[in-house]
Amino acid sequence: MSEPVLPLGGASYSGLVTVSEHGPIGQVTFRGDLSSEAVKAAIKDVTGRDVPGLREVSGDGDTCVIWMSPDELLLICGYAEAGGLVDALTEKLAGEHVLAVNVSDARAAFRLKGKHVREVLGKLAPVDLDPAVFTPGMVRRTRLAQVAAGFWLLDQETAQVFCFRSVSEYMFNLLKTVSDPQSAVGYYSA
């Protein structure tokens, strides 16, 4: 099997921040009772990560578990590992009421890097990006302009944005537009 095809073939742009299509990455949607010990144990066992708290991410950029809703997680792993992860979770949680499904191709991901990363996101998402409020390890499921999206901070200057594959081109053009080098707001970086 050849290398997975990225929605935009690995597009990138450099302005207020660098915007680069990220991936391929493995993505698994998991739904279940996040407070159950069995679920916690299985997630830990299979991913090596804890079940994250409300609006949090556990792990690092390439392998992590993202809180998506009170009963949903997104597991990020290597592209080739997603199928095995689904199988392992399904097996470990046989008899439990859960759902695990490989959605690696359903979403596009972008990495935003640069000191203006908060401002760039702040032009598109109704989210408080104050460094004291939104810190690395937190995630927001929200919208960027007109489409559903989510993002988390890997560090103070790096964010990962995800959205559905079909709107990846819109998302890239959007991020590019608001990263125009002459459009700094001077709010978070002031």
Add this chain to the structure above:
Amino acid sequence: MSTRLASGGRLTNRSKQIEFSFDGKRLTGFEGDTLASALLANDQMMLGRSFKYHRPRGLVASGSEEPNALVNLGKGDTHEPNQRATTTELFSGLEATSQNHWPNLDMDIGAVNGLFSRFLTAGFYYKMFIHPRPFWKHIYEPFIRQSAGLGKAPKAEARDPDTYEHFYAYVDVLVIGGGVAGLQAAKAAGEAGAKVLLVEQTAHWGGRAVVDGGTIDGMEAEEWVKTTLEALGKMDNVQVRSRTMGAGVYDHGYILCYERVRDHAPLAGGPRHRMWKVRAKQTVTATGAIERPLSFAGNDIPGVMLASAVRDYVVNYGVSVGDRTVVVTNNDDAYRTAIALKKAGMDVPVIVDARQMGGGALMDEAKALGIRVETGRGIAKVKGGKRVTGVTICNQQGEGAMIEEIACDCVAMSGGWSPVVHLWSHCGGKLNWDDAQAMFRPDHDRAPTSHDGKPFVTVAGSANGYLGLKDVLEDADTAGKSVSGSSAMTDAPKAENAEEKPLEPVWLMPQGASYDLRMKAWLDYQNDVKVSDVQLAAREGYESVEHTKRYTTLGMATDQGKLSNINGLATLSNALNEAIPQVGTTTFRPPYTPFSMGAIAGEARGDIFQPIRKTPMHQWHMDNGAEFEPVGHWRRPYCFPKAGESKHDAVMREVRATRDSLGLLDASTLGKIIVKGSDAGKFLDMLYTNMMSTLKPGKCRYGLMCNENGFLSDDGVVARIDEDTFLCHTTTGGADRIHAHMEEWLQTEWWDWKVYTANVTEQYAQVAVVGPNARKVLEKLGGMDVSKEAIAFMEWKDGTLGGYNARVYRISFSGELSYEIAVPANQGRDFWDALLEAGAEFNVTPYGTEALHIMRAEKGFIMIGDETDGTIIPQDLGLHWAISKKKEDYLGKRAQERLHMADPNRWQLVGLETLDGSVLPDGAYAVGEGYNANKQRNTQGRVTSTYYSPTLNKGIAMGIVHNGPNRMGEDIPFMAVDGETIIRAKIVNPVFFDPEGAKQNV
């Protein structure tokens, strides 16, 4: 004449000259000028004409309250109408033109309206144009539209070259207004540790205090402003933005601010405007106050200005409005203008003070400067046409008999001050009438409240009705501390209130003015509303200020009555003999001043105007000439015309090629929702009208979904993956809606059912491989058995095809041998290419949505959105076979049992064939006998979808007809779009093609 003074102008830089043009004339100003001050410096007093009478209009104010000085700015792509000269910072190359006149500003035909002003009174339009009724639409309205409007609309082909953006900010305290009150409030809140954003609509800080003077903490006001700004700059938790207007206050502390990033420097890069969407826990409105005009005859003649504005132009820009200025006032503040003018070396022949006793210390100071003061007097009338030439003085208590005529070229008027309560009021803040100061002031006990019932807006300074410097600063300090929860024991900055005598309300000058004078006493300059108009409205029975506003158009112009509202309602209350608070104010609505459309749109223009969803094969469609149609946010190929081929011909070719050999459809957009859990079967039995729980793993079943009112909402094929798991296909447009529908039922009603859903629509690319050679092409790709025995009709299997991981569904929407194949989205394009390559020998033909629609119509399959429109139940469409009789319940069942739903008279689905083989018009009605109560022709049915069938070589249609299924073979009349031509069509079985299903079951 108005001119630049030899020196002065705290905001202008005289070493930097700037060229600009007005009505084509090349003029110069200085850096720091506004367009208004630069025009005045060039003796351009008259700037436009009024809306109704086309009266000459000049500057009245110096800020955002200006009603008259509206110009067209820029040209071509950058042309913008109705831009206020007073808030337009001058830049090199600025091009402005005046508005609302023809043929030119000086000589205007429309001014003839003024001669008939006696007849163009309040409500004129309503009274004049109401009869005869049909005239409105065909004669009056087109004429009025011609003559209405101020600035020119941009040309249709103009394209704004600038960019715009939005920005979301979250703060503890938003302070609106950068005068001394705003600065102090921000400082107090900042010192308490709150996260503060301070915005100021102009480019400069300090508001009126820096013009009017005063001492704060031992410093000149200007020095204190500078020091305070520096202190704010050092606080990490405080941000300040100039050129940013607090535009609107909305529920729960949501505030819109409008930043004009580079209107003053159009050649700079970056966005032109930025719309701030601020969530503030607390907002302080330190929005200052606006001076009121006085209502005397001729108060609209160019050269009559607010006293504070005359002062601003001298102090801020070193510009004098005239050589001889008569000051007319009912309060002490206007004396400051006389003093400033005198000190700048100009003449003030007289101060006309309507108060019998005159003023206090400021009056003494003026007198000491040698200025004559006339108390108890008023202006009877201003002389002049396009420019003030003089005034006649009268007794304020009289009817306007002239005592004296005084030559002058400027009149500086002051009727007192009105706090800017707009932002306080946007979200429900209430006002009290302050009799002593003759102003509406915010009522702190009735503040705008948030979700918790607690106030989220606090008002400070002059906006709160405090006009003395000491009061302003103390109020602002208290406001800043209270919104930040500060318990600091620090004192407010030290300042003194100037000693002033109280004002005396003057709503008409002289108070007994005759009708002729009242007819020339303007309230609303832009819309031409006079004292006499409001009085007429009152006589005609208008008691509500809101009704009077609409009847007279008072305060309805682009300035939203910033100068006219209080004078207008005071006039109304006098006419009604009611107290002002009883009459009340009109509603203050956002935005505070108009902002650009670009700022509202933000980044959404060009290729990011709207998100367009694209499948993995979209680029192939683009490269191969697809004509697209929108389906939800997707763009799906409608057909793929070859060079020189019409769309119709392409569709015909695609249908024939598919029926004859092999067609491909990009079906990736269809919704795919996984439903899993031990209660999944039970859940789907409730969602679908038919039974899903009995479906065996490996099998597919077509199902219908209704909403709780029984109406057909979506359809699609359900595949059972395993004991606990189903995959539900939805329509393209229904994917997100149906997923939300499922989640809503699961989360609100059946929260204890063990079911999870996941929308995996975008995980897969899906291709329909359709036609007699469908199996052959898949066998050629190889990898799994796709024979009839291995995958029978309505079965699915996982496997590989040509090396691609595939899930193969044997389903058909065309009546042909057909497979739908899902592969991971990232491989979608490769798989499509592989099918094209393998299919070449079978004349493989990609087809679009129109061919899809025709093929399904030939088979009599219904289409959500064609045969359904939100009023159709499955029973209307003959889908009884898909409605389970065994199930106790499903969504919509109860509704479908209601009398109207079970009525045998409901129109029913049938096929339709025209007698002459032509195509019925879409949506055409089958007409019945006679007419209904509304004199409309009775109807007995309508066309729901209609096509030319290349398979059958004739027009085919589906429709719903009264008693349709019982009238097979009958021909009924359909009305063409022209409303005259009758087209006869025969009622037939809706399955036109291969009713036995022989072709798909091979």
